Amino acid sequence: MSTDDVYAREEHFRRLVGKLPPMDPVDLRRIDGTTAVGRRQLLSARDRILATASKARGNPVVGGVAASILHGNPWFDPAFRVELLRVPSGCGKRLEGRASRRFELAIADVMELDDILVTTPVRTAFDVGRLVPEWRGLGQLDALHRATSFSIPLLNRYILEHKGWRHIRQLRAIAPLIDGRAESPQESCLRLLMIRSDLPTPDLQIPVRDETGRVFARADLGYEELLICIEYDGAEFHSSEARRDRDARRDDKLRNLGWRVIRVDAEKLWDKPWLVLREIEDALRERGAY
Incomplete structure (x- = not known):
């Protein structure tokens, strides 16, 4: 590396540091742009949401993907934003890592969870089901239904009562497809692809029995009547050699x-x-x- 390159990198670093806010005390760091936590503290997604919401001004309501996580949804983008819903007069300052929005929420839309206000499962479903594209919305709905078993009839009624909201047509179209048996957003996406392509609606989590009647496998999707098994291989579950060998033996048994x-x-x-x-x-x- 030439001397000019070294000087250029040093200058870039000085400019970058000059744009950073002043340092907090040595034992603190900030998440979501404002919330101070211990520098050695390791936060789960749930911890991050609770810390951000509990220290925000104006008594906001946690909504969207963050609310679904608090309700038990394990499937989410690690870079999710903590969405805080506020009354129109509330503080709406937008900060890094979190989004503030002003909404009129009915009392029935809000509940208390871990000492903070959170949208109810049905209201949360109404919000995450309008995330685009539609495969993302369906994945969120499936995961939330798996975690909470929220009432789909209540969601359908909520949809009818909120005509004209953004992306409501998408939610209306995918609501009949909600199935909490899906075990990942990718499975939901695959199922949606099949349905949108006019293939028969697949069965989910099909139990497969061996010659003795013992269930030795469950197919992610497929057609039980036709003995067709469709498996989605997520990298996190199928990347190890041992797992691939086990899958191969399982597939051989299925084919037999x-x-x-x-x-x-x-x-x-x-x-x-x-x-x-x-x-x-x-x-x-x-x-x-x-």
């Missing part, structure tokens, strides 16, 4: 029992969805279904 096994990974789902659909359609036709 007459099952057609289709595996879908992130690359196929996002980059080559037409290949996924073709493989599923071919399997259906091989089994005499259309």
